[in-house]
Amino acid sequence: MSPRLTDHRKEQRSRQILDAAKSVFIRKGYGSVSLKDIIEETGMSRGWIYLYYQTKEEIFEALLDHQDLEYEQYLEYLTAASSPVWQIIVTLYTQQLHDLEQTEGGGMVPAFYEYFLVGWRDSSRREMLKQRYERGIVRFADLLRLGVSRGEFNPVMDLGQISRLVSSFQEGIVTHSITVGTRQAGTRLQFNALLNYLYSLLQPSAGKAKDFFDLGEELL
Structure with missing residues (x-):
């Protein structure tokens, strides 16, 4: 039986996938990228990826949401100053x-x-x-x-x-x-x-x- 992942570890894994995907999308755009490209970039197995995301589209949308969150946090930091x-x-x-x-x-x-x-x-x-x-x-x-x-x-x-x-x-x-x-x-x-x-x-x-x-x- 595989060990259970903590919420923190899950977040780390998800972030690792999104960071890898971002690198691939920057290099190749969206259309020419395959899920296989992202999997290879992460260094994880396909099974690990499927625990978090099922498709390239899902990964891309999650990446956009993550970037939006980072931008909003940055804007909050600037206004708080x-x-x-x-x-x-x-x-x-x-x-x-x-x-x-x-x-x-x-x-x-x-x-x-x-x-x-x-x-x-x-x-x-x-x-x-x-x-x-x-x-x-x-x-x-x-x-x-x-x-x-x-x-x-x-x-x-x-x-x-x-x-x-x-x-x-x-x-x-x-x-x-x-x-x-x-x-x-x-x-x-x-x-x-x-x-x-x-x-x-x-x-x-x-x-x-x-x-x-x-x-x-x-x-x-």
Whole structure:
């Protein structure tokens, strides 16, 4: 009889599988990856993998959930530090710019697009993408709302609409950066333009303009 795994050990095994899968998806995208590729990357037996996940799709979705959780925890850490919300925004965009410039091929993003855009006719994937999109819009709008509550912003339009506008701008930057490369896409310039556009929509409170522009210059 095999020994029972503790909850901690189960979590470690699951994380090991997801980390291995992430490496494979970054190298090969989504479509060309097989469950066999992931199994070989983990160094585990097929039987061990099946104790946790049954399909490549299930692993990919679990990986996305895990990354979402990590992002939310990172955002909570930034907001808990009582930093100005604009500084938090600049930090988030700077990190994304760094990831695009440093990670060959765009990291996990191409696999994400393959899964959801190439497979958009699958109703379950389409519904999942809609839900993820709305969560992202709400998350960013909540961050802006925090800035308003602190007296940092005087937005010229609804925060949800601002969140949707900058999301579309951001997605375009990321897509072009991946497909033609960050140099040709002018990714750094585009992120700075995004910050300037967002600044014009948020209208920072009087007396704080210099601080806001100084932070924005980090992307120049």
